[in-house]
Amino acid sequence: MLSVQTSSSLDLLLHKTLFYFGVNKDQWSYTVGHTFGSTWTQVLSVTAIYLFAVFAGKLLMKNRKPFVLKSFTLFHNLTLSIGSALLLLLFVEQLLPKLTSNGLFWSICHNDAWTRKLELLYYINYLIKWYEFVDTILLVLKKKNTPFLHVYHHSMTMILCFTQLNGTTPVSWVPVTINLFVHVIMYYYYYLTSLGVRVFWKKLVTVIQIAQFVIDLVFVYFCSYNLFVHRYNINLPCYGSCRGSDSAAIFGCYLLSSYLFLFVKFFFDTYRSASIKQKKQ
Numbered sequence: 001m002l003s004v005q006t007s008s009s010l011d012l013l014l015h016k017t018l019f020y021f022g023v024n025k026d027q028w029s030y031t032v033g034h035t036f037g038s039t040w041t042q043v044l045s046v047t048a049i050y051l052f053a054v055f056a057g058k059l060l061m062k063n064r065k066p067f068v069l070k071s072f073t074l075f076h077n078l079t080l081s082i083g084s085a086l087l088l089l090l091f092v093e094q095l096l097p098k099l100t101s102n103g104l105f106w107s108i109c110h111n112d113a114w115t116r117k118l119e120l121l122y123y124i125n126y127l128i129k130w131y132e133f134v135d136t137i138l139l140v141l142k143k144k145n146t147p148f149l150h151v152y153h154h155s156m157t158m159i160l161c162f163t164q165l166n167g168t169t170p171v172s173w174v175p176v177t178i179n180l181f182v183h184v185i186m187y188y189y190y191y192l193t194s195l196g197v198r199v200f201w202k203k204l205v206t207v208i209q210i211a212q213f214v215i216d217l218v219f220v221y222f223c224s225y226n227l228f229v230h231r232y233n234i235n236l237p238c239y240g241s242c243r244g245s246d247s248a249a250i251f252g253c254y255l256l257s258s259y260l261f262l263f264v265k266f267f268f269d270t271y272r273s274a275s276i277k278q279k280k281q
Helices: 002-020 040-060 070-102 104-109 116-131 134-141 148-167 170-194 202-231 246-280
Strands: none
Touching: 002 070, 040 134, 040 148, 070 104, 070 116, 070 134, 070 170, 104 170, 104 202, 116 148, 116 170, 134 148, 148 170, 148 246, 170 202, 202 246
16 A cells, blocks of 8 residues: 555656646657657767767867766766666556556557556656766766777667657566666665775676566567567467567667677676686785
């Protein structure tokens, strides 16, 4: 009962916040070409600006002293941790009744599983991905390493959220909610390290991220398989039809697969080399 009341309070807070910006939560809908950030031109332009800012920023900082930015870094990480937790609770409020009444397959594939309220939450999550570009800008200003995985993951996740919004894929809630859960932990970890706290569970963050992509791929490949087999009458067994566009399904499978490969590689490169250094000492 307490969780329901908490979620309802969060929904009311969301309604009031959006109303302050002139948006009626109950009437809002994502419209390609009309809603902010809903076109490929906008998405690719922002991605190009992000990449330019990263590489140009590194050149500008080459002969400069790194910025400290401790206060803003603390605020940034704590805001993303708390914000991810609040958005996750809003997703749970919308998804739990549908899961209990209609089942898992309905919730990840059925046409009616894509609702206006969930669409709004997906859109908010998508906009947060734009803000998360600040992660990289902070690293550049502090003259810290910006590995390929970091830049690739930030830029492509924003594009992934965009493609799934346009493709209206109901299974989106699986990777989105797991990612929000991971971000609650990850950004809290960053917050603690920014405070100078030595955190012993750094390795666990990477393990959770890898587990996230394994679960994501099971769901996304399952839904994509059913989508193509049912839609194109392929003579293969399937569970039923799945809502979503072909391009969104293909892009989701490709990108999440690449994430899994890159994060596993990062895990072994990081912790295997650390283990070898310890043995030499």
